[in-house]
Amino acid sequence: MPRIDIPRKSIYRLSIYQRCLGKLRENDVDTVSSEALAKAAGVKPTQLRKDLAYFGQFGTRGLGYNVDVLSNTISEVLGHNRLQPVILVGVGNLGSALLRYGGFRKEGFEVVAAFDVNPKRQPDLAIPILAITEMTDFIQQNQVKMAILAVPASAAQIVTNQMVEAGIQAVLNFSPSVLDVPEHVVVNSVDLAVELENLSYFIR
Amino acid sequence: MPRIDIPRKSIYRLSIYQRCLGKLRENDVDTVSSEALAKAAGVKPTQLRKDLAYFGQFGTRGLGYNVDVLSNTISEVLGHNRLQPVILVGVGNLGSALLRYGGFRKEGFEVVAAFDVNPKRQPDLAIPILAITEMTDFIQQNQVKMAILAVPASAAQIVTNQMVEAGIQAVLNFSPSVLDVPEHVVVNSVDLAVELENLSYFIR
């Protein structure tokens, strides 16, 4: 599978298309043109078609795309047809908000456990909050591959090393720090302060 | 100022460099080479130099960069020397976590008010939570230019229109939707589900 040399941004856009297709589905639309879908996703039609072309041919010339078929195909490409288990590390403000945030499940992810240095009880949450010392075992026993990291910058690299050691292959990093990971591990960082700073540059 | 045609990613990286410089400062380092700083920021030295070159020449050949000088310069470029007021709209799980998250202030942003359809009291917060009907006036009276949007997808576009109408020029969007805004408004979107989906693609 030529996962390499497909632009990462294309993969991002696939998720956006997927969400737009979901809405069309709800409205019982069954066919959509690249023009209409692109508009909903905020991109150009040619870009949408190019993005899809990396994975095959899913449309019908003269007609457009079948909403269900395309949606299923994208699900398959993104590899989230079955529920993917995720752990969350760092149950501070942001961490606990993310736990409560239901949006993941709908998209095929399940936060199966959370870890913190001091695992104070959060009784309104269905998910167990465990001591960080139990993390390695948990990852290994449950074959977890994905982690959400919401610890302070000072702990980020240490915790990451531990997770990677235990078998984590993908990290969604909310800590304001640059993580150093081996080749085979993917990191996506969401840095709130950086996003704000970036915006402030663009307001003249 | 040729703010146009400077890659947006360069601006992002400037923020990262800035943070690394902060750490060096704390450790009383006063000179740093492009190589060392680039390493800390997770980029190549040439890229760092190119990024800086968009704005001028700040280094000394044979020596490197003065940490204070460079840091101040970047602050100036990013335009956050003075505290920038920000409003937050949508005080749900994510929204209230963001309010509690102190990280913004340190980086030059102050959340001056929060808005929600039903402004239930959150007594532990220093910031007033106001009805969304008061938003327009507040924006205009306080000349607020930046907003953090944390409402559900269904409300996102409507609220955005209202904010933009009132004078907001930059939006940090946490809602899972593609926002349609006029030319002069900047949007940065952080879509948690999309980030996870993206990661899940890369774990074979």
Added chain:
DNA sequence: AATTGTGAATTGATTCACAGCT
């Protein structure tokens, strides 16, 4: 001797333009 600053080369992503289906 060391390290920046930068034009040229390269690599990558987007858009165009149109051939190919239905």
Added chain:
DNA sequence: AGCTGTGAATCAATTCACAATT
């Protein structure tokens, strides 16, 4: 006739290679 799929062309970002400077 309409809309997809795609090679070619353009546009953008990164990296190289080295001249310039301290």
